[in-house]
Amino acid sequence: MTTPRLPDGWTVRPDPRTWRVDGGATWIGGSPPRVLRLSAAARRHLVGPELVVADATTAALARLLSDAGxxxxxxxPVDAPGPADVTVVVPVKDRTDELDRLLAAVRATAPGVGIVVVDDGSADPAATEAVVERHGGRVVRHRTSRGPSAGRNTGARAGAAPVIAFLDSDVVPEQGWLETLLGHLGDPAVGVVAPRIAAWSHGGPENAVTRYERRRSSLDLGERPAPVTARSRVAYVPSAALVVRREAFGDGFREDMPVAEDVDLVWRIAAAGWRLRYEPAARVAHEHRAAVRAWLGRKAFYGTGAAPLARQHPRRVPPVALAPWTAGAVTLLGVQRRWSTAAAGVVTLVATARLARGLRKPGEPWAVWRQRWHIADIQRQRRAIADTLTGPAPLAAVLAPWGLGGALWQAAGALTRHWWPAAALGAIVSRRVRRALLLAAVAEGLADWLRFRDPGAGPLDALAHLAAHRADDVAYGAGLWWGAWRHRTLAPLLPDLSGKGPDA
Incomplete structure (x- = not known):
């Protein structure tokens, strides 16, 4: 599809973690990280802390910056749909108490929406219908259970509103959630927008599972907004709370996928040319599982979805995605010998030098990967990239170790999550594998705790978090291997060492 321009009046703000140097000419950030250099003509439109779209030029520049993350x-609210343009679709089987809680919250936070509840074979359909009627919705019934994907598709077909808001029965939307999300649909290029899914607090005591899920739920994608793209910081958004433009919905959820159907949908929508946004300013609370067995079962269930995803979306779900030189350096460090550690240092130095040389052009000592696109070219290309940084050697000295650190982090995560069954077998026969696995398990787990800990949390909390984090990984990894076996594919277990993006 041809990307429509942003409307006048739209504003984009730099991500707080974007590094702007060289007088604002060079921007470093996004996910995966990239280096962007804006032409002088483009920089003239970035006078203050934000960019306001006023014409085709600023619209193209705003699109570039937001697409890059x-x-x-x-x-x-400019050109955004309103609540009357929305149908809320809820698939449910039994769970009338949770459904009542959800619909009450929907009516309190978005009173103008239509509501369609798909009863997916409940044991007591009359009870479900009574709850829905009390909140002014309507019920579509499946006589036998067909799963949540079929329920969502049935609900979507039952309405004609231009926007569909999918909500699961175990969520509770917070005030302002829909208005904030609809604000993104004022951009005609955006087909999907999702809120942050935070833990629902009912005021009761926490246990180790609920505390960990509050911090690290697979549904909670963090406090920073982002474009949604494969192999990025926000690679998917869950269907527990998802707002979709009907025009982008297409064939809907795949009903033969009991898990990861939401990831499949958003990637298909993205492949069709739509933009997708994650907006944490909109919040929907989710009632996480509290029982250990149910929690671990859900994690393993999520893991089984990697195999069908990898088959349907090649190169989008590798356990690690590394450039060849970082893969070589990590492998050498994994050998755990003095000579191999020294060799990894040499590889990093060589990569830094090659990067610094690549950042130069003859006659232009401070230009790197530069394509001279000015504003007229930005409008044609929908891009304004001229990748560079002042001083190629200092930039290379930052980017190369940054890349190696990211590679080590990915490797530690894969060793303890995706590859742990193979690593555990290797640890039985190899002291070096045992040492690497133990180091990765402890170091990555403690780093994760430091990142997500509550203020004032102490050593006992760190140990509990570490144990829960490793249990999460073991369950997910077990599900991943089981799914790979069932689908007879190694695709979700194989690393991507090409150093290229998924569409290369």
Missing amino acids: VAHPVPS
Whole structure:
């Protein structure tokens, strides 16, 4: 599809973690990280802390920055649909108490929406219908259970509103959630927008599982907004709370996928040319599982979805994605010998030098990967990239170790999550594998705790978090291997060492 321009009045703000140097000419950020250099003509439009779209030129520049993830659009009522343009679709089987709680929250936070509840074979359909009627919705019934994907598709077909808001029965939307999300749909290029799914607090005591899920739920994608793209910081958004433009919905959820059907849907929508946004300013609470057995079962269930995803979306779900030189350096460090550690240092130094040389052009000592696209070219290309940084050697000295650190982090995560069954077997016969696995398990787990800990949390909390984090990984990895076996594919277990993006 041809990307439509952003409307006048839209605003984009730089991500707080975007590094702007060289007088604002060079931007470093996004996910995966990239280096962007803007032409002088483009920089003239970036006078203040944000960019306001006023014409085709600023619209193209705003699109570039938001697509790259170095800046984010501010939800705007300009040209945005309203609640009357929305149908809320809820698939449910039994769970009338949770459904009642959800619909009450929907009516309190978005009173103008239509509501369609798909009863997916409940044991007591009259009870479900009574709850829905009390909140002014309507029920579509499956006589036998066909699964949540079929329920969502049935609900979507039952309405004609231009926007569909999918909500699961175990969520509770918070005030302002829909208005904020609809603000993104004022951009005609955005087909999907999702809120942050945070833990629902009912005021009761926490246990180790609920505490960990509050911090590290697979549904909670963090406090930073982002474009949604494969192999990025926000690679998917869950269907527990998802707002979709009907025009982008297409054939809907795949009903033969009991898990990861939401990831499949958003990737298909993205492949069709739509933009997808994650907006944490909109919040929907989720009632996480509290029982250990149910929690681990859900993690393993999620893991089984990697195999069908890898088959349907090649190169989008590798356990690690590394450039060849970082893969070589990590492998040498894994050998755990003095000579191999020294060799890894040499590889990093060589990569730094080659990067610094690549950042130069003859006659232009401070230009790197530079394509001279000015504003007229930006409008044609929908890009304004001229990748560079002032001083190729200093830039290379930052980017190369940064790349190696990211590679080590990925490797530690894969060793303890995706590859742990193979690593555990290797640890039985190899002291070096045992040492690497133990180091990865402890170091990555403690680093994860430091990142997500509550203020004032102490050593006992760190140990509990470490244990829960490793249990999460073991369950997910077990499900991943089981799914790979069932689908007879190694695709979700194989690393991508090409150093290229998924569409290369």
